[in-house]
Amino acid sequence: MKRWVLCANHTEPVKGFLGRYLRRKLIEIEIERNIRNNDLVKIIDWIPKTWHHLNSFLETHSSSDVTIGPRLFLPCPMDVEGSRVWFMDLWNYSLVPYILEAVREGLQMYGKRTPWEDPSKWVLDTYPWSSATLPQESPALLQLRPEDVGYESCTSTKEATTSKHIPQTDTEGDPLMNMLMKLQEAANYSSTQSCDSESTSHHEDILDSSLESTL
Structure with a gap:
């Protein structure tokens, strides 16, 4: 019998899989070429970070x-220039459209929970490719x-919770006042019923007198 095991992206073994996989590819290339490229090592360390x-931003x-x-x-790719072109395309045409959606x-489901921080700023601040080696016609990261x-038009979680809460008035929050109001309503209701009963009895007496005089 086959069993499926669900592994989340933020826990092991998935969390560390990308780093292990890329480092193994790098070691294989270094053995094959008998050379170590420190710039490529920085890139391979940077990709999992x-x-x-990005996943932290999505969460x-x-x-x-x-x-x-x-x-x-x-x-x-296991070379400096090839990895730069690959990441540029991956970022602009795959990652950014998916993340935005x-x-x-x-935001529609949960509302605003934290201030907005563009993840592309972190990417540019930690960019492992040297700006001196970038061609001038190179496309910019989106x-x-x-x-x-x-984001700006979306209601924050705190505001949504506050708007759903209906504030109580002073009388609604005072149990003694609530009890007095209920007693007054009951008294008014009893008085109304008594008046209706007396009016009905008086009306019946008038009808009886009219019938007797007619007979």
Whole structure:
């Protein structure tokens, strides 16, 4: 009998899988070429950190159900220039569109929970490729702007909770006043019933007198 084991992206063995896989590929290339490239080592160390950072962003603005698996990052080429072009395409055409859609749905479902921090800023701040080696015609990394997901117009979780809560008036919050109001309502109701009863009895007496005079 086959059994499926569900492994979350933020726990082992999945969490460390990407780093182990890329390092193994790097070691194989180093053995094959008999050379060690320190720039490539930095890139291979950076890729899993970027993956974890993006998933943390998704969990913050949506949920762990929409986090990204390691599969997209496995084809990373084992050379500096090739990995740069590969990551640029992956970021602009796969990661950013998916993240924007996932966060947009998360905001609609959960509301704003934390201040907006564009993950592309972290990517650019920690970018492992030297700017001196980048061609001038190289496309820029797309940013994830809050207006692209409707962040500013979205209600925060705290505001949504407050709006659903109906504040009590002073009388509603005072149990003694509530009891007095109920007693007054009961007294008014009894008085009304008594008046109705007396009016009905008086009306019946008039009818009886009219009948007797007629007879």
